[in-house]
Amino acid sequence: MATMEDVFDVEEVSQQIYDLLSGRGAAVQGAVCADLLSRWLAGHVVPGNEKATAEAREEILEAHIRTVRKLIPIQEREIFAEHGRQQ
Numbered sequence: 001m002a003t004m005e006d007v008f009d010v011e012e013v014s015q016q017i018y019d020l021l022s023g024r025g026a027a028v029q030g031a032v033c034a035d036l037l038s039r040w041l042a043g044h045v046v047p048g049n050e051k052a053t054a055e056a057r058e059e060i061l062e063a064h065i066r067t068v069r070k071l072i073p074i075q076e077r078e079i080f081a082e083h084g085r086q087q
Contacts, residue, residue, distance in 0.1 A: 037064070 002010075021029045044060055046052035
């Protein structure tokens with residue numbers, strides 16, 4: 001379970017990454033996100049069990065994508081509000 005400290009940490013790190021990616025092309029932004037995601041997933045290992053590792057990674061990736069989908073409308077509202085546009 002995430003703590004409030006975790007939430008603040010996520011916000012801080014996310015803003016730092018956002019600032020690093022800002023102004024770069026979509027291809028670079030997407031490649032960086034894919035690289036970080038693949039590194040994160042590669043760290044999830046069931047020692048001595050390749051099948052269980054693959055299954056665990058798939059479950060984690062599916063849960064991650066569900067979370068990303070839930071965050072899209074929130075981020076979209078923030079982006080449009082930041083730029084003074086409506087959806």
